[in-house]
Structure formats: structure tokens, C-alpha cells
Amino acid sequence: MDDQVSSQTMRVGSLSPTSTISQPGLDLSGLPPIAIFTAHLKDEEERTLKKTLRQYDAPLTTDISRAKIFIGKVGTKRRAEFELRSRKLVVEEALALKRPASPVKAKGHSSKRRKVGVTSARSIPADERDSTTEDEVVEDSETEDEAPNAKHYTPLSSPSNFDGGVYNTPIFETSSNDDVVWVVKFDWVEACISAGHLLPLSENLVYKGKVLERPKSLNTKSIKAVFSAVAKKVPVSKTLLATRPPLVQDILDRAKSDARTISKKPTYEPARFGNHASRRFQGMAFAPSSQPVSPSHASQAAHLLQQTTSEYDGEDSDFPQPPDWVKKGVKYSCQRFTPGNGPNEDFLDQLKKIRTARTLIDDDIGVCAYSTIIASIAAYPYKLSLPREIAQLPGCDEKTAVLFVEWMNTGKIKAVEDYESDEAMKVLRSFYDIWGVGAKTARHFYYNNQWTELDDIIEYGWNDLDRVQQIGVKYYDEFLVTIPRAEVEQIASVVREHAVQLRDERVTVTIVGGYRRGKTESGDVDMIVSHPDLESTAGLVREMVESLEEAEWITHTLTMSLKNTNRGQHALPFRSANGAAAGFDTLDKALVVWQDPAWPTREQDMAENPKAKNPATHRRVDIIIAPWRSVGCAVLGWSGGTTFQRDLRRYAKAIKGWKFDSSGIRSRSTGKAIMIEGPNGVDGTPEDAEKAVFEGLGLEYVPPEHRVTY
CATH class of the missing domain: 1.10.150.20 (5' to 3' exonuclease, C-terminal subdomain)
Known part of the structure; x- marks a missing residue:
């Protein structure tokens, strides 16, 4: 998504009144109320854009209950919908009908059960999914003074049908009384300034939506008056917020004010089967104030600002000196050590549940943001005691601190309780x-x-x-039954035994996944099988599966891939000759269901009943075959926590200009394979090869037990 955003080169600097000749013919005062999407805008860019809009008398507002036009660095409909949703606007896309809707089709759909074919990518291991998207933590800064009341605006027109100074084609107008909003690229503003008059939106219109519900306006007074009133009512010296910066004080004061005005409602509305609105889970109160919350399903605001005891009070309360990665603002989790079972596991458990909720409601951006927050807190070596400790961590901000304040004050988080119930x-x-x-x-x-x-x-x-x-x-x-470490090791030993029988003693089997990170129990078993001779890994996975099936260790083969063997085990270029992206993580692999064929009473049970069922628990096992020359990438690519793996790919892209996955490394500029481990691999173990990959990437070696980023 950042690639899309970055393609829209920010030219707000050219909008500055100091660098643009004012066009007397341009008057934006008749536009509907305008709000600015601050995501991806630097502070200076945001200030310049606001200053420019004011120069032409645009009706700026931060009251989302009134805003009609939203201008920002937004490139896709999906992003636009997310930005609107994060401001508590319930919208649906307004599509122009080419012909009148059929009254038959408009009657609604049947609520009968029906069979629908479904495909899923869940069977693909998480570390094989390419995720080079940059973090996108949305910030909603509503500190601008209110614009004059612009409810009764005159829809302005574009010069597409210009006649004597009168513009006859409306820009912001609807054919009904519907409440409509427009999401517009900032490029449109610049184009209008350059032209000296309003221009059609054309490709600058990202999204047009019909508003189903808006948040209630809480800005009945000026922002200054609201904050002044709160300051008198709650002395700073008597709250936990004495330790917070002024901006956070304002935000948390507003949150407390909001808590008194929002009525108690269930977080989620029961599913209305047969109603199209029920097809998207709308309960989204899983984050601090500016994260997505559906107003029709809003929960009571979090218990954020209860009076605190002396143990949390005082400007003089000190916390430990932060580690170097905090001081330097290191944002990639592959550049720091993250052990398991850290000092803040209780709070992290709450955040992980919020992330799961975001996953279930299809909020990819929220999942990415919470993953970054969780990984950062997990790497922090001290027990958190103050919200300002969190605010200093890379990827965290005052919104994360709000959740921490609620957790410290109440011992729970309302959003998590809502999710669980x-x-x-x-x-x-x-x-x-x-x-x-x-x-x-x-x-x-x-x-x-x-x-x-x-x-x-x-x-x-x-x-x-x-x-x-x-x-x-x-x-x-x-x-769902977890696998103890001893059983993981026993499964790996059986796999190696069969691989050695098929090849020779030089076969290596490296257990990766959660086991290698030190987990006492695993959800499944992942292992990398390799051999120093290139020809020995060709076709090995098929032979192994056949051998293990014959011995009754494998009961089902879910996926079998021989793509690496079929292409001669050569690393694929980053892009094919015609410029199209190629499939990168194409190692040979078999995802199977495993069951120990022996059980203590087998002979007796079989004697009594030849069809007696094996009572041993079925397990999920992934067998991956890696050529020796890239085994280090495979071991690294399957050993880190999800966020560690994501950040490793992001780091390789941003810092080295490379494409990394478990099948190898390629240059994004030339498309050629980069043989960090040498053309024939490292002379040593797969673990030695992994260390060579760290060195080649310019990273300090992080032991697997310190890659627990969740």
C-alpha cells in the first residue's frame, strides 16, 4: 500500500501561499465542509495544506459529523474506506446506476441456507506469505479550530461547460437527499490553484460514499474552551497524566469527556441473517480513540482516566534508561533481541487478543499496526509502569499508552472484554x-x-x-492439541531416518518454527531437510512422503509441491523477462497429517478387532526441502516470529534493495539471485549458513530464541 502512496509524490510544498501566485478567481468558500486525512502527511506538509486551503477560504473542519469532503494522501478505495471508518463514519460506496434498478432485484435476497464454494489460503504457512507492506499506523489529529458553519453550502461547478464565467457542471452534488462524502486526492487542490478555478475531480476522486451513520458532534465549544474546562475540573497534578506530554494530556482528557457522553451499548449488533449489512463484521471498537470504531456498534469508551494511587503519581517517578534500540528508534524487529516470556506478557496477551479481533474483521492495516506494537513491547526488557515508557517505543504512541492506562487502572481492557463475550x-x-x-x-x-x-x-x-x-x-x-518438545524431536528423528535411508548420512534435518524459538509446546512441526549435494535434494520430498506413508506415519498429504525440482533447483529472478513478478517461495514441500502408528495396546486391540482405530493424536507436520546453497535462507525464513519475518523482508527491501524469502535472495534492481551463501553453500551446518545470511544482510545475528515477536 505504501508503494501506492509513494507513487503520489507529495507536492504540498508547491501549494504554499509563499510559493504560489494567488488566483483571484479561485474561491473555495462555497465548498462543503472539508476535513484532512493526516495519514502519510508529515507535520509540515499538513500545516502547509491547511494554510493553503485557508488562503482560498476553504471551510476547514475537524468535526467529522459535518465534514463532506476529505482530502489527503489516499490512493485506493480500500484505504479511503478505512480512513472514513476510523473516523466513525459508517459508509457504503455510492455507485452511479447505468439504468433504473429492477424492482424484482431490489426485493432483497433469500435467507435460505445455500452452498457456496470457498477457497482459502490458510493452508499456506504464514512465513511463506509475502508481506513487504510498510507499517501504516493511522493518526487522527483533530486539533484544528472549527470552521464556520457550512451546512448550507452551494454545490460548486467545474468549467467543463464554461459559459461567461458560469460553471454549469456540478462537482459536489447528489441527485437525492442522501448524505454523501467525497474522498479526494490533494493533487486536485493543486490543480485548481494552478488553473485559477475549480476543475472536475476526474481521476482525483478516490471514493464517493453514502453515509449511513455519522458520529455525534462533541465540539459544541471551541477546542480551547473544552480543554480549559477539563483542566479546571481535573488538576494535572492529581492524575497519572502528569507524566505525559501536553498532546497526550489533551487526547486523554477528550477521551474522558467522551466516556461521559457515550451511552452503554453492546459492542456488536447481533447478526441479521439475510441483511446485507451483516456480511461485514462491524464491531470494531478494538483500539484507542482514532482507530476504527463503528458508531452503530460503539462500546462505552474505555475506563481511561480514573484517579490513580500514589504508586503511579508524580513527576519524579523515573523509569529505567531505555535500551539503545529505543534511543535510536530502530523500527525493524529483526534488528533487536526479542525473548519469550518477557516482563510484560500480561499486557501483551491483551494486545494479541485485540489483534486477533482485527484479523477476524478483515482489518489488515490494524493487524499490521498491532503486530508492530506487540513486537516493540515484547522486546522492551523492563516491566512497564508509566504510559510515557510506551510512548517512547518505536511503533507505539499515545494511543497505545491509552490502552496501558486503562489496563493499569482497571486490570482489564474493555475492547478485549467485548471481543471475548x-x-x-x-x-x-x-x-x-x-x-x-x-x-x-x-x-x-x-x-x-x-x-x-x-x-x-x-x-x-x-x-x-x-x-x-x-x-x-x-x-x-x-x-488444537499442542505438541510437546519431546514429541517434536521424535517426529523429526523419524523423518531424518527415512531421508537417510533414501540418500545418506549427510542429510540434515533442522527443526524450525516455534520449537526453534524455544516454545515448550508447538501447534505443528516445521522442519527443513537438506543435503550438500544438489542432486540429492531433487525429488526428495516425494520419495520421503511415499516412504513415510508406507510406514503408516503419514495418514494424509494436504499439499505436495515439486516446483523447485521442476525448475532445476535454480533460484528464480526477481522478475521474469517480460517484467512480470514471479513466484518466489517455491521450495519443494509437503504439508501432511502425521500419526504415530504404534500405540501400547496395538497388538491386543488388533487381535480383538482387525479394524481397531489408532487412538494416537493426529499432528500437522510440514516437511520443506531446501538446496544446500540456500539452506540458510530457508532456516532463517522459517524460524522467526511473524513480525520478525515481516520486518526481515521490509529491511531487505528498504536497506539493501533486495527481495528476501525462504528460497533465496534476489536484487530488486537487476532481478538476479544474490548468492550470500556462495554458489555451493556454506561449508558447515544449516545454522552456520543462517549466520552467513545475517552477515550478508548487514544484521547482527539474533539467536532464534530471541526472535519471539508473536
């Missing part, structure tokens, strides 16, 4: 826990198919599930 979220989470079912498919099961439990899937949609999903449902309870 909401029935719809319970159903979505149960579906999401099915192997092979992602968040999108889980929502489809619930909102579209109206299923509320596993039995519904089996009864009404079994034949529409793909094979992986069917197996995920069949062994649902067993796959």
Missing part, C-alpha cells in the same frame, strides 16, 4: 481455528452461509469444502 466473534474464532480456513472464509461461513457451529459446516456445506478444509474439520479437536 461477543457471540459472533466466538463463532468466527471457532471457524478460524479450522486448518485450511482463513478469516475471510470464516466470515463467509457465518455471514453468508449462516453457519454457527461445526455441525452446520458438516451438514450443509461438506461437499463444498476443499480437501484441506475437510481434513481440518475432521481433526479439528486434535489439531
Whole structure:
């Protein structure tokens, strides 16, 4: 998404009144109320844009209950919808009809159960998903004084049909009494200034939406008056906020004011099956003040500002000197050490639940932001005691501190309680826990198919599930049982035994995933199999699976890939000859269901009943084959926590100009493979090769037990 944003080169500097000749013919005073999207705008860019709009008498406002036009650095409809949603606007896209709608089609859709074929990417391991998107933490700065009341505005026109100074084609006008908003690129403002008159929106219109619900206006007084009143009522010296910067004081004071005005409502509205609105989960109160919250499902504002005891009071309360990575603002988690079971696990558990909620409601940006916050706090070596400690951490800000204040004051977070108690979220989470079912498919099961439990899937949609999903449902309870370290090691030893029989003793098997990060129990078993001879890894995965199936260790093969063997085990270029992106992480792999074929009473049970079932728990096992010359990338690519892996790819892209994944490294400029481990691999172990990759990337080696970024 940042690539899209960066393609819109910010030219706000050219909008400055000091560098632009004022055009007397341009008058923006008749426009509807305008609000600015501050995301991706630097402070100076935002100030310049506001100053320029004021020069032409544009009706600027920060009251979202009145704003009609939103101007910012926004390039896609999805981003526009997110920005509107984050300001508590419930909208749906306003599409122009080419012909009158059919009264038959307008009657609504049936609420009958129906079978819908569903595909899912859940079966693809998380560390194989390419995620080079930069962090996008939305900041909503509403400190601007209110613009004059502009409810009764005159829709201005463009010169597309110019006649004697009268513009006949309306720009901001609707054919009905609907409440409509427009999201417009800032380029349009610059174009209008350059032309000296209003221009059609054309490609500068990102999104036009019909407003279903707006937040209530809380700005009945000026911002200055509101803050002054709060300051008199709550002396700074008697609150925890004595330790916060002035900006945070303002934000938290507003949050407290909001808490007294918002009525208590359920966070989520029960699913209205058959109603199109129910198809997108709208309960979104999972973040601090400016994160997405649907007003129709708003929870009571968090208990943020209770009076605190002396243990949290005082300007003189000191916290430990932050580590160097905090002082330097290191944002990539692959550049710092993050151990498991740190001093702030209780608070992190709350944040992880919020992130899960964001996952289930399809808020990718929120998931990315919370992942960054969680990884940063997890790396902090001291027990947090003050909100200003959090505000200093890379990726965290006053919004994160607000959650911490609530946690410290009440011992809980309202958004987490809402998530855990909401029935719809319970159903979505149960579906999401099915192997092979992602968040999108889980929502489809619930909102579209109206299923509320596993039995519904089996009864009404079994034949529409793909094979992986069917197996995920069949062994649902067993796959949720974690695997002790001893059992992980036993499974790996069996795999190596069969690989050695097929090749020789030089076969290496490296257990990766959560086991390598030190987890006492794992959800599944991931292992990298390699051999110093290139020809020995070709086709090995198929032979191994056949051997293990014959020995009854593998009961089901979910996925079998021989792409690496089929291309001669050569690293793919970053882009193909015609410039199209190629598939990068194409290592040979088999994702299988594993079961120990021996159990203590097997002989007796089989004697009594030849068809006796094996009672051993089914396990999920991933066997990945890596050529020796890139085994270090494979081990590294499968050993870190999710955020560590994401940041590793982001770091390689931003700092080195490379594309990194578990199959190798390529140059983004030339498209050629970069053989950090040498053309024939490292002379040593896969762990030695991994260290060589760290060195080649210019990174300090981080032991796997310090890559626990969650």
C-alpha cells in the first residue's frame, strides 16, 4: 500500500501561499465542509495544506459529523474506506446506476441456507506469505479550530461547460437527499490553484460514499474552551497524566469527556441473517480513540482516566534508561533481541487478543499496526509502569499508552472484554481455528452461509469444502492439541531416518518454527531437510512422503509441491523477462497429517478387532526441502516470529534493495539471485549458513530464541 502512496509524490510544498501566485478567481468558500486525512502527511506538509486551503477560504473542519469532503494522501478505495471508518463514519460506496434498478432485484435476497464454494489460503504457512507492506499506523489529529458553519453550502461547478464565467457542471452534488462524502486526492487542490478555478475531480476522486451513520458532534465549544474546562475540573497534578506530554494530556482528557457522553451499548449488533449489512463484521471498537470504531456498534469508551494511587503519581517517578534500540528508534524487529516470556506478557496477551479481533474483521492495516506494537513491547526488557515508557517505543504512541492506562487502572481492557463475550466473534474464532480456513472464509461461513457451529459446516456445506478444509474439520479437536518438545524431536528423528535411508548420512534435518524459538509446546512441526549435494535434494520430498506413508506415519498429504525440482533447483529472478513478478517461495514441500502408528495396546486391540482405530493424536507436520546453497535462507525464513519475518523482508527491501524469502535472495534492481551463501553453500551446518545470511544482510545475528515477536 505504501508503494501506492509513494507513487503520489507529495507536492504540498508547491501549494504554499509563499510559493504560489494567488488566483483571484479561485474561491473555495462555497465548498462543503472539508476535513484532512493526516495519514502519510508529515507535520509540515499538513500545516502547509491547511494554510493553503485557508488562503482560498476553504471551510476547514475537524468535526467529522459535518465534514463532506476529505482530502489527503489516499490512493485506493480500500484505504479511503478505512480512513472514513476510523473516523466513525459508517459508509457504503455510492455507485452511479447505468439504468433504473429492477424492482424484482431490489426485493432483497433469500435467507435460505445455500452452498457456496470457498477457497482459502490458510493452508499456506504464514512465513511463506509475502508481506513487504510498510507499517501504516493511522493518526487522527483533530486539533484544528472549527470552521464556520457550512451546512448550507452551494454545490460548486467545474468549467467543463464554461459559459461567461458560469460553471454549469456540478462537482459536489447528489441527485437525492442522501448524505454523501467525497474522498479526494490533494493533487486536485493543486490543480485548481494552478488553473485559477475549480476543475472536475476526474481521476482525483478516490471514493464517493453514502453515509449511513455519522458520529455525534462533541465540539459544541471551541477546542480551547473544552480543554480549559477539563483542566479546571481535573488538576494535572492529581492524575497519572502528569507524566505525559501536553498532546497526550489533551487526547486523554477528550477521551474522558467522551466516556461521559457515550451511552452503554453492546459492542456488536447481533447478526441479521439475510441483511446485507451483516456480511461485514462491524464491531470494531478494538483500539484507542482514532482507530476504527463503528458508531452503530460503539462500546462505552474505555475506563481511561480514573484517579490513580500514589504508586503511579508524580513527576519524579523515573523509569529505567531505555535500551539503545529505543534511543535510536530502530523500527525493524529483526534488528533487536526479542525473548519469550518477557516482563510484560500480561499486557501483551491483551494486545494479541485485540489483534486477533482485527484479523477476524478483515482489518489488515490494524493487524499490521498491532503486530508492530506487540513486537516493540515484547522486546522492551523492563516491566512497564508509566504510559510515557510506551510512548517512547518505536511503533507505539499515545494511543497505545491509552490502552496501558486503562489496563493499569482497571486490570482489564474493555475492547478485549467485548471481543471475548461477543457471540459472533466466538463463532468466527471457532471457524478460524479450522486448518485450511482463513478469516475471510470464516466470515463467509457465518455471514453468508449462516453457519454457527461445526455441525452446520458438516451438514450443509461438506461437499463444498476443499480437501484441506475437510481434513481440518475432521481433526479439528486434535489439531488444537499442542505438541510437546519431546514429541517434536521424535517426529523429526523419524523423518531424518527415512531421508537417510533414501540418500545418506549427510542429510540434515533442522527443526524450525516455534520449537526453534524455544516454545515448550508447538501447534505443528516445521522442519527443513537438506543435503550438500544438489542432486540429492531433487525429488526428495516425494520419495520421503511415499516412504513415510508406507510406514503408516503419514495418514494424509494436504499439499505436495515439486516446483523447485521442476525448475532445476535454480533460484528464480526477481522478475521474469517480460517484467512480470514471479513466484518466489517455491521450495519443494509437503504439508501432511502425521500419526504415530504404534500405540501400547496395538497388538491386543488388533487381535480383538482387525479394524481397531489408532487412538494416537493426529499432528500437522510440514516437511520443506531446501538446496544446500540456500539452506540458510530457508532456516532463517522459517524460524522467526511473524513480525520478525515481516520486518526481515521490509529491511531487505528498504536497506539493501533486495527481495528476501525462504528460497533465496534476489536484487530488486537487476532481478538476479544474490548468492550470500556462495554458489555451493556454506561449508558447515544449516545454522552456520543462517549466520552467513545475517552477515550478508548487514544484521547482527539474533539467536532464534530471541526472535519471539508473536
